[in-house]
Amino acid sequence: MQSSLQIKNLQLFRQKEELLSLNEHVNGGDILTIMGPSGSGKSSLLNWLIGTLPTGFSARGEVFLNNNNISELPAHLRHIGVLYQDPLLFSHLSVAGNIAFAMPKGNKKLRLEKIDNALAQIGLAGMANRHPDNLSGGQQARVALLRMLLSEPKAILLDEPFSKLDAQLREDTRELVFSQIRTYKLPAIMVTHDNSDAHAANGKLVTLKTAV
């Protein structure tokens, strides 16, 4: 069965004022790009999707992940992975610790092997015991990606994930993230300011307008 993320009849409100309304269907491996000026509700949309809508905001509508309604589930049961513009690696854990935190429970040795293999695949072989703060920006971004992927998410949200990387790094990291999304056939939604991101995503583009 093909995986999918579906937003049905969403209306997002800040206080009483409507921010946006949306009806979208994203298939596995596709990337829906959302662009729009500040204050158009991009962040709120992501927060709503992951179940952390702040007070002051309210929403009407439903979100279906693989045809299950997850609108009322708490954040940690939704299986939606998020990449932010900051890698947000946990400083008190090593690189391997960060990834292990995200992985499902299991045999310790197998988990470590899996981490090592995964690190090697993205060019970070031997970095498992390094401290995340000592990695370069690009390396941190890749660890964050790996952490998210190994948590076995069923959908992926990208919140301007490349905006803090410089041009060459940006392209490489973007290529890596997008290829993973396509490999695992996961539905993805990306919020961005950058036209080249949108172009590279090669999917549907939704442009939000500033709420009046």
Place this chain on the structure above:
Amino acid sequence: MTVASKIEPLVYKSIPPSRYSWFARIVKLSPQLLLTLLIIPVLAGLVFVLLPAFGWAPALDQTQLSFDGFIAISNTPGITHMIALSMFSGLVSTFIAFLITIMILAVFFTSSWLHTIERLLSPILVIPHAAAAIAVGFLIAPSGMISRLISPWLSQWEMAPNGIFPYDPYGISIIIGLTLKELPFLLLMALGVLAQPELGKKLRSQHKVALNLGYCPLTAFFKVVLPSLYPLMRLPILAVLAYASASVEMPLILGPNTPATLAVTIMQWFNDVDLNLRIQASAGAILQLIITCILLLIWLGGEKLCHVFFRDSLTNGVRDHGGAFWQKITVVITTFVISFILLSLVGLILWSFAGFWRFPNALPEQFVLLHYTQALMQMGDALFNTVFIGISATFLAIAITLLCLEAEQLDNKPLSRITSLIIYLPLLVPSIAFLFGLVWLQQLIAHQAAFFSVVFSHLLFVLPYVFLSLASSYRRLDPRFSQVAASLGAPPSKVFFQIKLPQLFAPILIAAALGLAISFGQYLPTLLASGGRVSTITTEAVALANGASRRTSAVYAIIQMVLPFIGFIIAWVLPKYFFKSARA
């Protein structure tokens, strides 16, 4: 998209009650637990002081409503003097401490000296009142460091003179002691406010604007920064005032005896073998409560007056009110205060090692370890009690505080204003007023559990400080870490234990060290809740300060200071080895 819009507190979608995990249940109950732990003892304590005060004390076969207690008080010789002494020393010490705090802030607002002063003064915060009182007493005594340093070349004294310090009838020694203890507290509270990222930045840039408009730095501070800063300092100031008006250790060690302050006298009545004096003591506790309230009202009234008086001068355009002059005065006062503190510590250390030490020599003739070996042999039990009670009370306080702060984030709404105010209740209600009632009550319910009672009563005073110390770090955690963890499938309990607690390791240890320091320093709660049966280093130090040898007293005061410092050193070292972040 602004950063601010992203840093929103983490909200978990509302879950039907049946799906709450055990963790969520405990967390959601914790604010109520906190309130119960704080309100019930204070209220019950007050009730059980009120009842005997009006003659209802079945234990003494008194069940008739009467005003005998109050009548007995009004017939006590020197009662007006006692009240005046309490009010005078409380109000003046708080006012001076406040004034110096503000002057230091104003003069050093943009200078790197501010942090040097902060670093020099902050250790004073964790020195127990009793130890500070002993040190100050040594300094100003007729044969103390000050008179030794000026003798005989300046004073011509060959023998120790007949001075009035300490124990002077006007309470000046008390005021000196209280001021020195309160000043670091107020200063650190104010700096804590300025350290809030948003507010601090705003106030500093507003100050800069005023400078650009031609205001001298001092005037800029008073006209631009202080009006925003003061409301946030009000609660600590009132707590200091309430404490100062009813404190026991300082007047006991530094104050006059004929008569003593009201709080000290009440305590003596309560501890009298004649149990009938307890009626009078309870009435005294009510009187103390009224006096503290009056002082708080006087302070608030003074605020209003200042507001009316200075409102127009804020905008009168005067840009320099003798700034250069006040700047010099403040530098002199600050230097004086810091040298006074250093000198009293040096004196304390010298006394603890002193063998024979003739007046007016500035240094002892011989240094010996005898006082330490003797004292350490005697203090085994007291030391164990101090540490055990401190750790128990602090552990409970940290656990409750963390759960309450987590409840705040889980429910995505801050603790109610009432709750945040009640956390400071034990600091605002004079402890002498409700602790006695609590003791009556405890003797009714669980008169055997002296240890438990002491831990519990310490908790009342440890909790507010632990909460104060942890709350800002907890609330400042970047919520996106929790969001990431949740999106990786971690339930709230895992986020709490594996993400938030390790990230907060250092602040938790600092709060724990602070909690220990507060517990170590408690005199009245220990004495009362245990009925005198549990001795700690602090109760011993106070008992020794009046009478025993100055050298033994010095050793106890130093142990009192060393204990909290060990706590802070541990809190400083451990994060370097555990859960460390490479950046830190």
